[in-house]
Amino acid sequence: MEIGIPPLSETAMDQARERQQNLTKPPGSLGRLETFSVEIAGITDEPTPELEEAVIATVAGDHGVVEEGVSAFPQDVTAQMVANFAHGGAGVNALANTVDARNLIVDAGVAAAEYPGMDSVVVDKVGNGTDNIATGAAMSRADAEAAIEVGRSVVAEHAPEADIIGLGDMGIGNTTPSAAVTAAITDHSPEAVTDHGSGIDEETFERKVAVVERALENDAPDPDDGIDVLRSVGGFEIGALAGIALEGASRRTPIVVDGFITGAGALVAAQIEPAVTDYLLPSHSSVESGHAIQHEALGLDPLFDLDLRLGEGTGAALGIAVYKGACATLREMATFEEAGVSN
Incomplete structure (x- = not known):
């Protein structure tokens, strides 16, 4: 690529x-x-x-790994939250409004979701959720490449004039593939990069770590090949976030990384084209333990630590305010x- x-x-x-x-x-x-x-x-x-025109791209996707009981919420919450974004009722909407940023909502792979009357949702599905990484690869290589192209087209078609783009995510269970991506690329142990996500208990946490370990053993990805890591253990929204970062960088657009899931997308992007890291800007330090490992790998020093772990692009929105002020x-x-x- x-x-x-x-x-x-x-x-x-x-x-x-x-x-x-x-x-x-x-x-x-x-x-x-x-x-x-x-x-x-x-x-x-x-x-x-x-930085007059700011965009926060919140990209959604579902994950077959939820079958393993790794999340505190059911999978249908992903589509429900996409609808909530479209109606302006989420945390990212409030913060985007505060910093005068446009929230761009993208469905890159939500399971069987439709959004009647919600024209603000960009629907460009690679598939209806990934396969279960605990039992095999998340997707084919062709689908991994397609997910990256979704992100690139989001910038080219829906944010070509953006002066700065914040990355955001939505996907029940997506901290599990993000942990697997982070472990694969940074060569840290699954336990070091896996945390409690949406608020799981200790029993679920231990199961989550075991799932990440199994995923990396079952289909050992090539850590030097970002597309192969995405194919093996990633997610459609993770790939699209990587594509947004790559396309934005190619257009000289600053890209603000949000939390753990967007950090996984940034890692994939950096494995595809290392020059993208010059265009990445940090926002917050998440409570997810693997986020600090991502920052170290990407050479990023977070702006602030507010105990955020929501995702959606909320931390990126606050970061955009800082970067607007700096300029x-x-x-x-x-x-x-x-x-x-x-x-």
């Missing part, structure tokens, strides 16, 4: 750094906001970037010369 991702613009970054040094403040006094503004200048190839200070603050202030 060939995806052309340009290098960061050193020229734009140099211009942004120079402007930062001449703004009406002590150098470095805005801390990481200054670093972010320079990084985003390099991503966008704009020395004073403006606004670079763009809108006066230099010492412009303000007539001595330095």
